[in-house]
Amino acid sequence: EAGVAQSPRYKIIEKRQSVAFWCNPISGHATLYWYQQILGQGPKLLIQFQNNGVVDDSQLPKDRFSAERLKGVDSTLKIQPAKLEDSAVYLCASSLRPDSRGNTIYFGEGSWLTVV
Amino acid sequence: AQKVTQAQTEISVVEKEDVTLDCVYETRDTTYYLFWYKQPPSGELVFLIRRNSFDEQNEISGRYSWNFQKSTSSFNFTITASQVVDSAVYFCALSEARYRDDKIIFGKGTRLHILP
Numbered sequence: 001e002a003g004v005a006q007s008p009r010y011k012i013i014e015k016r017q018s019v020a021f022w023c024n025p026i027s028g029h030a031t032l033y034w035y036q037q038i039l040g041q042g043p044k045l046l047i048q049f050q051n052n053g054v055v056d057d058s059q060l061p062k063d064r065f066s067a068e069r070l071k072g073v074d075s076t077l078k079i080q081p082a083k084l085e086d087s088a089v090y091l092c093a094s095s096l097r098p099d100s101r102g103n104t105i106y107f108g109e110g111s112w113l114t115v116v
Numbered sequence: 117a118q119k120v121t122q123a124q125t126e127i128s129v130v131e132k133e134d135v136t137l138d139c140v141y142e143t144r145d146t147t148y149y150l151f152w153y154k155q156p157p158s159g160e161l162v163f164l165i166r167r168n169s170f171d172e173q174n175e176i177s178g179r180y181s182w183n184f185q186k187s188t189s190s191f192n193f194t195i196t197a198s199q200v201v202d203s204a205v206y207f208c209a210l211s212e213a214r215y216r217d218d219k220i221i222f223g224k225g226t227r228l229h230i231l232p
Binding site: 040041042043044045048056089091093104105106107108109110112 | 209224
């Protein structure tokens with residue numbers, strides 16, 4: 001079974017530029033997550049989708065971050081304009097069924113962003 | 117409040133030694149789920165184990181074992197006869213069943229160095 005796919009793997013941009021990350025979850029997984037992991041810290045949830053609806057975006061800096069999952073499968077996370085403090089690994093994850101609890105969340109390899 | 121504490125920031129042991137990674141959690145819920153993930157240098161978070169709050173049985177999987185104690189709100193992870201390939205950052209995580217959808221909170225991680 002294919003895992004969670006993410007691209008690009010690495011990106012370096014200047015501050016105030018924009019960047020977009022793409023994620024393809026495990027086939028059949030209804031829930032998709034974007035996490036931000038700053039060096040030396042644990043992952044922090046930015047946004048959670050169930051199918052193509054947002055169920056939690058309370059920690060997403062909406063003035064500069066946006067995410068969508070239009071057809072309930074792939075998702076894109078955009079940052080515009082980027083700040084130095086956005087340098088982090090952006091992890092996409094997915095889990096299977098929204099009708100049960102404690103589902104295991106599976107992660108992609110992450111997109112490593114450096115803002116200079 | 118929901119919280120996961122991994123007090124050990126970094127641990128170094130010599131290969132073949134046993135090592136225990138501590139995890140203490142806080143939750144007001146009676147139903148919750150605990151997880152351990154491994155993050156090797158490649159960046160991907162690899163799922164290791166999920167345990168629900170009603171199952172306090174300790175679990176062993178090869179050289180890995182987990183000790184879940186509700187009385188002390190701990191879910192510790194032991195690697196027996198450690199190997200260099202075990203070097204990684206290990207995250208403990210918590211998900212509460214009261215949320216409509218799975219939401220997982222991570223600790224800050226413990227960086228484990230296995231020295232040859």
